[in-house]
Amino acid sequence: MKGITWMLCACLAVSAVPAGAAVVLNEVLADPARDWNNDGTVSYRDDEWVEVLNTGTEAVDLTGWRIATADTSWRYEFTGTLAAGGRLLITGKMSYDWERTFGCPAYGLRLGNEGDTVMLWRLAPADTTLMDSVTFGDEDAEDDRSTGRLPDGAGEWSLFDALNHVAPGGVPGNGCTPTPEEVNFCETPVEAVTWGRVKERFTNE
Numbered sequence: 311m312k313g314i315t316w317m318l319c320a321c322l323a324v325s326a327v328p329a330g331a332a333v334v335l336n337e338v339l340a341d342p343a344r345d346w347n348n349d350g351t352v353s354y355r356d357d358e359w360v361e362v363l364n365t366g367t368e369a370v371d372l373t374g375w376r377i378a379t380a381d382t383s384w385r386y387e388f389t390g391t392l393a394a395g396g397r398l399l400i401t402g403k404m405s406y407d408w409e410r411t412f413g414c415p416a417y418g419l420r421l422g423n424e425g426d427t428v429m430l431w432r433l434a435p436a437d438t439t440l441m442d443s444v445t446f447g448d449e450d451a452e453d454d455r456s457t458g459r460l461p462d463g464a465g466e467w468s469l470f471d472a473l474n475h476v477a478p479g480g481v482p483g484n485g486c487t488p489t490p491e492e493v494n495f496c497e498t499p500v501e502a503v504t505w506g507r508v509k510e511r512f513t514n515e
């Protein structure tokens with residue numbers, strides 16, 4: 311029984327992200343300071359969220375698709391089909407409920423506030439494939455800041471900091487608002503900031 315629980319709750323496989331994967335991680339908010347899931351309560355656990363987007367032209371069956379974080383525990387399993395262009399928002403509460411239902415340690419998404427890695431996996435009988443992943447840093451995970459692709463679905467990862475502006479000299483934010491379950495949008499991007507340049511700043515400090 312213990313082995314079965316381990317298989318359900320923990321993942322250790324390592325695999326390359328396939329080129330051209332249509333369903334991608336699109337935006338992540340790790341440190342909520344407001345009621346993002348609209349349940350009337352602000353919760354560091356329940357109000358975290360991960361946005362997933364189908365960038366392709368065909369619907370994708372998400373059976374067997376899961377979310378994991380850097381500690382290699384499964385946090386959520388998708389069900390159903392995601393339409394072409396469709397997006398889904400997975401909140402910490404949804405993750406917590408899934409973990410409880412399946413007897414996993416229940417922490418919610420548990421997105422690290424000092425930075426973390428979010429991974430999107432597809433489990434199939436023959437193989438387990440890492441479909442997409444994103445690693446974000448400490449400053450990306452401050453109150454109500456999200457990190458998301460810009461342009462939506464395809465671009466480099468950018469820091470959306472309109473609700474909690476990065477101080478001068480910090481990791482460059484785009485000055486725009488997080489967009490749960492909506493198109494990642496930035497009307498007046500301050501500057502196109504690539505993830506490579508963001509990492510450069512970290513390593514220079």
Ligand SMILES: [Ca+2]
Pocket residue numbers: 344345346347348349350351352353356357
């Ligand atoms: Ca809430």
Ligand SMILES: [Ca+2]
Pocket residue numbers: 340341342354358420421422423
């Ligand atoms: Ca968090």
Ligand SMILES: [Ca+2]
Pocket residue numbers: 336337361458488489490491492493494
């Ligand atoms: Ca969004």
